[in-house]
Amino acid sequence: xxxxxxxxxxxxxxxxxxxxxxxxxxxxxxxxxxxxxxxxxxxxxxxxxxxxxxxxxxxxxxxxxxxxxxxxxxxxxxxxxxxxxxxxxxxxxxxxxxxxxxxxxxxxxxxxxxxxxxxxxxxxxxxxxxxxxxxxxxxxxxxxxxxxxxxxxxxxxxxxxxxxxxxxxxxxxxxxxxxxxxxxxxxxxxxxxxxxxxxxxxxxxxxxxxxxxxxxxxxxxxxxxxxxxxxxxxxxxxxxxxxxxxxxxxxxxxxxxxxxxxxxxxxxxxxxxxxxxxxxxxxxxxxxxxxxxxxxxxxxxxxxxxxxxxxxxxxxxxxxxxxxxxxxxxxxxxxxxxxxxxxxxxxxxxxxxxxxxxxxxxxxxxxxxxxxxxxxxxxxxxxxxxxxxxxxxxxxxxxxxxxxxxxxxxxxxxxxxxxxxxxxxxxxxxxxxxxxxxxxxxxxxx
Amino acid sequence: xxxxxxxxxxxxxxxxxxxxxxxxxxxxxxxxxxxxxxxxxxxxxxxxxxxxxxxxxxxxxxxxxxxxxxxxxxxxxxxxxxxxxxxxxxxxxxxxxxxxxxxxxxxxxxxxxxxxxxxxxxxxxxxxxxxxxxxxxxxxxxxxxxxxxxxxxxxxxxxxxxxxxxxxxxxxxxxxxxxxxxxxxxxxxxxxxxxxxx
Numbered sequence: 273x274x275x276x277x278x279x280x281x282x283x284x285x286x287x288x289x290x291x292x293x294x295x296x297x298x299x300x301x302x303x304x305x306x307x308x309x310x311x312x313x314x315x316x317x318x319x320x321x322x323x324x325x326x327x328x329x330x331x332x333x334x335x336x337x338x339x340x341x342x343x344x345x346x347x348x349x350x351x352x353x354x355x356x357x358x359x360x361x362x363x364x365x366x367x368x369x370x371x372x373x374x375x376x377x378x379x380x381x382x383x384x385x386x387x388x389x390x391x392x393x394x395x396x397x398x399x400x401x402x403x404x405x406x407x408x409x410x411x412x413x414x415x416x417x418x419x420x421x422x423x424x425x426x427x428x429x430x431x432x433x434x435x436x437x438x439x440x441x442x443x444x445x446x447x448x449x450x451x452x453x454x455x456x457x458x459x460x461x462x463x464x465x466x467x468x469x470x471x472x473x474x475x476x477x478x479x480x481x482x483x484x485x486x487x488x489x490x491x492x493x494x495x496x497x498x499x500x501x502x503x504x505x506x507x508x509x510x511x512x513x514x515x516x517x518x519x520x521x522x523x524x525x526x527x528x529x530x531x532x533x534x535x536x537x538x539x540x541x542x543x544x545x546x547x548x549x550x551x552x553x554x555x556x557x558x559x560x561x562x563x564x565x566x567x568x569x570x571x572x573x574x575x576x577x578x579x580x581x582x583x584x585x586x587x588x589x590x591x592x593x594x595x596x597x598x599x600x601x602x603x604x605x606x607x608x609x610x611x612x613x614x615x616x617x618x619x620x621x622x623x624x625x626x627x628x629x630x631x632x633x634x635x636x637x638x639x640x641x642x643x644x645x646x647x648x649x650x651x652x653x654x655x656x657x658x659x660x661x662x663x664x665x666x667x668x669x670x671x672x673x674x675x676x677x678x679x680x681x682x683x684x685x686x687x688x689x690x691x692x693x694x695x696x697x698x699x700x701x702x703x704x705x706x707x708x709x710x711x712x713x714x715x716x717x718x
Numbered sequence: 719x720x721x722x723x724x725x726x727x728x729x730x731x732x733x734x735x736x737x738x739x740x741x742x743x744x745x746x747x748x749x750x751x752x753x754x755x756x757x758x759x760x761x762x763x764x765x766x767x768x769x770x771x772x773x774x775x776x777x778x779x780x781x782x783x784x785x786x787x788x789x790x791x792x793x794x795x796x797x798x799x800x801x802x803x804x805x806x807x808x809x810x811x812x813x814x815x816x817x818x819x820x821x822x823x824x825x826x827x828x829x830x831x832x833x834x835x836x837x838x839x840x841x842x843x844x845x846x847x848x849x850x851x852x853x854x855x856x857x858x859x860x861x862x863x864x865x866x867x868x869x870x871x872x873x874x875x876x877x878x879x880x881x882x883x884x885x886x887x888x889x890x891x892x893x894x895x896x897x898x899x900x901x902x903x904x905x906x907x908x909x910x911x912x913x914x915x916x
Contacts, residue, residue, distance in 0.1 A: 308752035313882040315734040317744040326749040399854040406847040446858030
């Protein structure tokens with residue numbers, strides 16, 4: 273199979289698949305951070321934007337992905353999986369979805385690697401961007417916070433879907449044929465979201481989204497990792513070339529941005545028509561009222577046949593419509609974007625004092641820490657701003673105790689009051705003397 | 719509308735081409751943006767290009783107004799067509815050959831109260847999710863894409879008028895059928911308008 277491929281093509285293909293895998297993980301994890309993603313288009317190629325898409329790299333995520341891959345590539349029988357799960361403050365956890373990057377034996381020997389495969393992988397990444405906003409876990413992740421957090425885990429080897437419960441659905445994001453096999457990207461997501469526990473939560477204050485990174489097993493394991501594995505270091509080590517392949521440089525590699533103007537011609541087709549037959553119904557006089565109650569009654573149940581995810585907020589019900597229609601973890605944390613980086617533990621487990629920066633969700637964090645080795649990545653809203661030199665957390669810390677305004681102090685205000693009273697008779701004399709001028713001024717205004 | 723049209727255009731847009739002397743070209747970078755729908759609990763991804771967004775919004779707004787004016791139970795169809803230009807000899811104008819057409823059919827209904835509107839919004843949200851998956855499925859069949867053009871022919875394949883991204887040449891047309899079933903042929907008007915604009 274590989275013998276038909278030139279060494280350069282083989283090298284390029286390995287590189288494309290490797291970086292595609294890394295970008296896939298980035299897209300999935302970033303879609304579950306709980307915030308909207310925004311990247312800018314650039315008319316000039318930078319050489320660092322793989323697949324001509326602006327996808328930022330969270331270093332810790334890249335690090336974990338490389339650790340999971342451990343120098344291997346997704347191949348036949350070796351799948352890379354990203355598992356997304358939910359964990360509540362009560363300790364209940366549930367797998368929500370598993371994204372699988374797989375390869376099968378079906379080869380496309382005639383396809384051009386440096387052009388067609390690359391462009392199709394780019395299209396597949398765009399499809400992944402679209403689909404990650406459609407599955408039910410997206411809406412859950414946008415609402416994560418005090419009551420639950422969204423976790424991710426990357427593993428390499430055999431796909432494990434048993435944790436998704438009965439009746440899970442699968443959506444195929446897309447396929448790309450290559451000379452060594454067909455790359456397939458798909459997602460299996462849970463449809464039964466009913467929790468066993470049903471508790472009431474007091475929501476004290478809105479908190480920022482947290483994503484907790486679970487990393488379970490040493491890479492290369494084909495078995496399902498255990499839930500209570502060893503923790504990773506809190507701070508990701510310096511970017512190292514842990515994923516070298518034969519002939520593939522890692523961080524020094526720039527992505528392919530140059531193409532020939534005479535690629536092989538595509539087979540022409542008559543125009544294809546796709547009728548979506550959406551039959552949308554619209555009410556043009558609609559107004560959307562949303563009221564939120566901050567007393568949380570947190571329970572989930574699934575309504576059939578439309579399979580809506582229903583999160584009830586005590587007095588007011590806010591329906592989060594999940595899409596379903598037809599069919600231990602070893603925990604890591606990471607963030608070099610930590611606004612409270614000074615509080616981050618250097619090695620080993622974090623201490624409770626490190627978590628006191630967010631006392632509002634101390635219970636949740638405390639419970640999670642007690643039960644498993646877990647490190648947290650704090651991502652407060654607006655924590656990363658390209659325009660400001662500092663993030664919200666740093667700003668808050670630095671200006672937490674500002675000095676009192678001079679005008680508000682009692683001693684100065686009483687002094688000025690006495691001065692005012694003394695000068696009052698003089699002022700009254702002046703006003704009486706110039707009373708005609710003042711009256712004329714008032715008349716002018718009218 | 720915006721969710722579906724932008725999802726399609728996300729897949730049918732590339733970065734700006736920069737041709738080099740040695741017969742190669744490089745491609746710019748496409749950024750993306752998450753957009754929450756205003757009245758539906760749905761988020762879609764669009765290309766990070768305000769110019770492109772303005773064009774699409776204008777087209778959708780015209781379609782929406784046409785639907786509103788057609789009566790309370792009208793139907794409509796909006797189409798996004800990707801085409802290639804083929805040079806013709808004088809005095810004939812360039813020929814536009816469509817290679818992919820997406821059509822979205824819409825029904826307008828009246829809803830009696832807020833509860834019905836809420837139910838409708840949820841259903842529309844779910845439907846949108848399904849349709850995004852349909853779009854992705856079709857696009858990933860990789861059936862046909864125009865050959866990458868040389869520098870002299872790039873305007874026959876791509877819309878190079880935008881500063882930051884480069885979608886394939888496209889046009890948006892719509893057709894309204896009012897409650898009586900009469901077809902209001904806005905399609906012809908727009909086609910003529912687009913042809914003259916070319």
